[in-house]
Amino acid sequence: GENVEQHPSTLSVQEGDSAVIKCTYSDSASNYFPWYKQELGKRPQLIIDIRSNVGEKKDQRIAVTLNKTAKHFSLHITETQPEDSAVYFCAASNQGGKLIFGQGTELSVKP
Amino acid sequence: DAGVIQSPRHEVTEMGQEVTLRCKPISGHNSLFWYRQTMMRGLELLIYFNNNVPIDDSGMPEDRFSAKMPNASFSTLKIQPSEPRDSAVYFCASSWSGQGDQPQHFGDGTRLSIL
Numbered sequence: 001g002e003n004v005e006q007h008p009s010t011l012s013v014q015e016g017d018s019a020v021i022k023c024t025y026s027d028s029a030s031n032y033f034p035w036y037k038q039e040l041g042k043r044p045q046l047i048i049d050i051r052s053n054v055g056e057k058k059d060q061r062i063a064v065t066l067n068k069t070a071k072h073f074s075l076h077i078t079e080t081q082p083e084d085s086a087v088y089f090c091a092a093s094n095q096g097g098k099l100i101f102g103q104g105t106e107l108s109v110k111p
Numbered sequence: 112d113a114g115v116i117q118s119p120r121h122e123v124t125e126m127g128q129e130v131t132l133r134c135k136p137i138s139g140h141n142s143l144f145w146y147r148q149t150m151m152r153g154l155e156l157l158i159y160f161n162n163n164v165p166i167d168d169s170g171m172p173e174d175r176f177s178a179k180m181p182n183a184s185f186s187t188l189k190i191q192p193s194e195p196r197d198s199a200v201y202f203c204a205s206s207w208s209g210q211g212d213q214p215q216h217f218g219d220g221t222r223l224s225i226l
Contacts, residue, residue, distance in 0.1 A: 031211075031212060032211060032212040032213075034214060034215075036217075042219075043202060043217040043218060043219050043220055044154070044202070044217050045217070046214045046215075046216070049214060051212065089154065093211040093212065094211055096167070096211060097142060097159065097161060097166060097167075097208075097209050097210060097211040098156060098159065098167060098211060099144075099156065099211070099215060100156075101153060101154040103153050104153060104154075
């Protein structure tokens with residue numbers, strides 16, 4: 001079955017620095033790649049997504065890149081702020097309708 | 112616009128009891144997903160429905176778990192009998208596409224503790 005690997009599992013950065021989280025997927029048929037942010041005790045919330053016909057997408061301080069050949073995609077957060085501290089999940093979907101989640105990255109932004 | 116609504120938010124019950132979790136998807140969404148989240152196993156898809164029909168229940172752990180979607184506005188996840196290892200946060204999510212290429216919106220979850 002499809003597998004999504006996410007790295008690193010924990011990431012600590014200083015406020016104002018950039019943070020990068022990477023994911024790889026196994027199913028070449030995957031065509032939709034969302035990223036979710038989950039604060040402690042809260043629900044996962046979609047922050048950005050990218051489809052297989054696009055290589056890069058940006059929304060203010062957040063960007064996602066996709067390399068279909070290598071089957072990996074990354075989340076980039078610039079000018080990090082303490083409120084960016086949370087667990088971030090990548091996911092890959094295919095036309096079967098399922099989302100396969102990565103294991104999560106706990107991001108800590110230190111003031 | 113109301114999001115996905117789950118109830119109860121918290122449930123504490125004794126081992127062996129029946130547990131029923133409820134979910135109301137976003138109006139107009141035709142796909143509904145049940146997930147379980149634990150520290151050890153992360154986010155696991157248990158089952159999902161498209162147009163009220165179960166499409167994939169391969170994630171359901173065992174026969175003690177069952178899920179229904181009698182109409183487009185309501186779904187239940189039932190555990191009978193419950194066991195301590197079922198303790199987890201259970202999330203329901205919905206999407207307006209069964210093709211897997213649209214965002215899934217999560218409810219606030221049910222935190223389940225089996226004593």
